[in-house]
Amino acid sequence: MSAMWYYVFTLVFFLFDYFILAMGLNIQYGETGILNFAYIGFVAVGAYVTGATSLPNAAGTGQQYILGWGLPFPLNLLLGGLAACLLAVFVALIALRRLRTDYLAVVLISVSLVLYDVINNYVPLFNGADGLYNVPEPFASVLKLTTNSFVPFFAALTGVVALLMWWVMSRITKSPLGRTLRAIRDDDGVAATLGKGVFRYQLTSMLIGSFYAGVGGGLIIQFGGSFNPTAWLPAETFVVFAVILVGGVGNNVGLLVGALLVETLLIHLPAFLPDIPGHPGLIEYIDTIVVGVLLMVMLWFRPQGVVPERVRRSPFSLATRSSKTLDDRAIIVPTNDGESTPVIQQETANG
Amino acid sequence: MPALLAENVTAGYGRTPIINDISLTVEKGTVTTIIGPNGAGKSTFAKTVVGILRPTTGRIMVGDLDITRMPGHQIPRHGLVYVPQNDNVFKNLTVRENLEVGGFAAQGNTDARMEEILSVFTDLNKAREKRAGYLSGGQQNLLAIARALMVDPSVIVLDEPTAGLSPAYTDVVWNQVERIAATGTGVLVVEQNVERALKHAHFVHIFVAGSNHVHGLASEIASLDLAAIFLGRAEANRS
Numbered sequence: 137m138s139a140m141w142y143y144v145f146t147l148v149f150f151l152f153d154y155f156i157l158a159m160g161l162n163i164q165y166g167e168t169g170i171l172n173f174a175y176i177g178f179v180a181v182g183a184y185v186t187g188a189t190s191l192p193n194a195a196g197t198g199q200q201y202i203l204g205w206g207l208p209f210p211l212n213l214l215l216g217g218l219a220a221c222l223l224a225v226f227v228a229l230i231a232l233r234r235l236r237t238d239y240l241a242v243v244l245i246s247v248s249l250v251l252y253d254v255i256n257n258y259v260p261l262f263n264g265a266d267g268l269y270n271v272p273e274p275f276a277s278v279l280k281l282t283t284n285s286f287v288p289f290f291a292a293l294t295g296v297v298a299l300l301m302w303w304v305m306s307r308i309t310k311s312p313l314g315r316t317l318r319a320i321r322d323d324d325g326v327a328a329t330l331g332k333g334v335f336r337y338q339l340t341s342m343l344i345g346s347f348y349a350g351v352g353g354g355l356i357i358q359f360g361g362s363f364n365p366t367a368w369l370p371a372e373t374f375v376v377f378a379v380i381l382v383g384g385v386g387n388n389v390g391l392l393v394g395a396l397l398v399e400t401l402l403i404h405l406p407a408f409l410p411d412i413p414g415h416p417g418l419i420e421y422i423d424t425i426v427v428g429v430l431l432m433v434m435l436w437f438r439p440q441g442v443v444p445e446r447v448r449r450s451p452f453s454l455a456t457r458s459s460k461t462l463d464d465r466a467i468i469v470p471t472n473d474g475e476s477t478p479v480i481q482q483e484t485a486n487g
Numbered sequence: 488m489p490a491l492l493a494e495n496v497t498a499g500y501g502r503t504p505i506i507n508d509i510s511l512t513v514e515k516g517t518v519t520t521i522i523g524p525n526g527a528g529k530s531t532f533a534k535t536v537v538g539i540l541r542p543t544t545g546r547i548m549v550g551d552l553d554i555t556r557m558p559g560h561q562i563p564r565h566g567l568v569y570v571p572q573n574d575n576v577f578k579n580l581t582v583r584e585n586l587e588v589g590g591f592a593a594q595g596n597t598d599a600r601m602e603e604i605l606s607v608f609t610d611l612n613k614a615r616e617k618r619a620g621y622l623s624g625g626q627q628n629l630l631a632i633a634r635a636l637m638v639d640p641s642v643i644v645l646d647e648p649t650a651g652l653s654p655a656y657t658d659v660v661w662n663q664v665e666r667i668a669a670t671g672t673g674v675l676v677v678e679q680n681v682e683r684a685l686k687h688a689h690f691v692h693i694f695v696a697g698s699n700h701v702h703g704l705a706s707e708i709a710s711l712d713l714a715a716i717f718l719g720r721a722e723a724n725r726s
């Protein structure tokens with residue numbers, strides 16, 4: 137396979153992977169209003185745990201890490217997702233329960249930095265600054281995949297996973313749970329007065345989003361075979377934010393568009409461009425600037441994103457509307473004692 | 488048994504109490520209003536009754552159920568609902584979705600309930616698939632009230648439901664409030680407009696500086712020198 141195709145499938149992989157990551161952040165921020173500025177930390181935990189559970193026991197590998205269970209794909213990926221959920225429970229208990237919006241965001245940035253420093257410096261955990269490497273490629277030996285054929289294979293596999301997770305996510309966002317999350321996003325105080333245990337819903341949203349983060353991270357380490365702290369600098373969180381803000385907060389299709397525009401075209405494609413002579417690595421910095429400017433332009437001119445959130449119309453609303461004609465019969469409203477008292481007279485005038 | 492009973496309730500934000508030793512009852516099928524100057528503690532009392540603030544003393548009963556220590560979000564399912572003073576709808580959700588969220592704590596068929604409510608709130612019925620944020624201020628208040636009705640409450644607490652509305656729409660809202668009371672629900676309304684509060688209520692409580700020394704039938708209250716009471720210069724008899 138030519139090098140060109142190798143690049144293309146790498147881009148395809150990142151498109152699908154960031155679609156998954158964007159869906160996870162979107163349910164937290166776009167649907168529930170939780171500004172999770174530590175998102176990349178959850179991605180990293182998913183990646184490390186996916187890697188460390190599929191690697192064999194650390195002894196003799198030249199690396200230091202915990203776990204080392206030699207588990208096959210997708211069991212290890214599942215554990216990566218669950219590990220991110222575990223982190224979410226911890227973070228939720230210390231921060232989410234007591235803090236709102238901006239304050240929560242500040243604490244989450246700190247969480248991200250602490251996590252980064254611990255993993256980067258405490259070598260026995262996930263091999264410190266060197267990170268994990270030589271992570272087995274899923275199905276490579278069974279399907280006799282070469283290094284070259286593994287890339288398109290895994291890009292396609294990630295596409296399948298993304299599709300599955302997209303299906304699940306659209307089920308969630310259309311369900312009463314999704315509606316409640318959006319109500320909490322609009323006003324958590326009012327939601328509480330209507331009988332919603334706000335924390336429980338926020339925690340649920342955190343857990344779902346974190347699972348997506350963990351799986352997205354797990355796929356990254358499975359794709360590249362390695363993962364180290366340079367891959368998840370705390371600022372990386374804002375790339376995922378850029379994906380959902382550009383694509384369209386609260387719209388799953390928009391997230392795919394955002395992943396295409398930001399992650400694929402702006403972040404990864406330039407990495408394959410030749411260096412500017414005399415300035416190696418300059419493109420990477422220009423990239424960051426372009427993403428920042430794009431973000432500002434979007435927020436200024438089209439804050440709803442390329443594909444805005446849709447109003448969720450009920451499929452039955454037209455039918456019910458026409459079946460309810462405006463006659464002026466009295467309606468019976470049952471009172472709490474169980475008796476029925478005819479009271480509310482049908483309104484004829486405006487109002 | 489009254490629909491709502493507050494007994495010797497003291498509450499506030501942090502250490503200093505804002506409302507002191509307030510007792511108040513709302514009977515089934517009646518409208519009780521709370522009037523008083525700005526900052527008297529009317530909203531604070533409403534928030535305490537519905538469990539957003541914890542009282543330091545006293546107790547609050549809905550029917551025969553003591554809800555004094557109950558977490559706020561569990562209260563609606565026991566029949567007590569609240570409509571806050573401002574920003575009381577989910578602006579990015581449609582009218583229908585707002586009502587559905589309101590029906591969360593309800594038992595039974597919420598779809599049927601929603602149709603009943605929408606057939607009374609005709610303005611909302613026309614706009615049911617519109618985002619709530621696109622409704623007028625008055626319509627938003629009506630939506631918040633309609634949403635509260637989704638649980639078929641035994642008591643509803645409304646904090647200034649007509650603030651900022653045109654006289655015509657104020658009529659619409661008050662009509663709805665009276666209808667609600669006529670279904671047997673106890674209604675407690677915080678109201679700035681004294682004239683309205685006296686006209687539409689059965690009972691009136693006047694809050695001044697965190698106390699409600701003056702209260703009684705609307706007709707009795709109407710005969711008092713309210714300006715003097717508001718300014719804290721007169722102390723009328725308890726009734």
Ligand SMILES: Nc1ncnc2c1ncn2[C@@H]1O[C@H](COP(=O)(O)OP(=O)(O)OP(=O)(O)O)[C@@H](O)[C@H]1O
Binds near residue numbers: 500529
């Ligand atoms: N969240 C809060 N934290 C601290 N103090 C508050 C808070 N909300 C209100 N207060 C104070 O409590 C007192 C009573 O306020 P409250 O809102 O209950 O008055 P109100 O009677 O509803 O007034 P208005 O007619 O203006 O709505 C005021 O002195 C106010 O400054």
Ligand SMILES: [Mg+2]
Binds near residue numbers: 529530572646
């Ligand atoms: Mg007030």
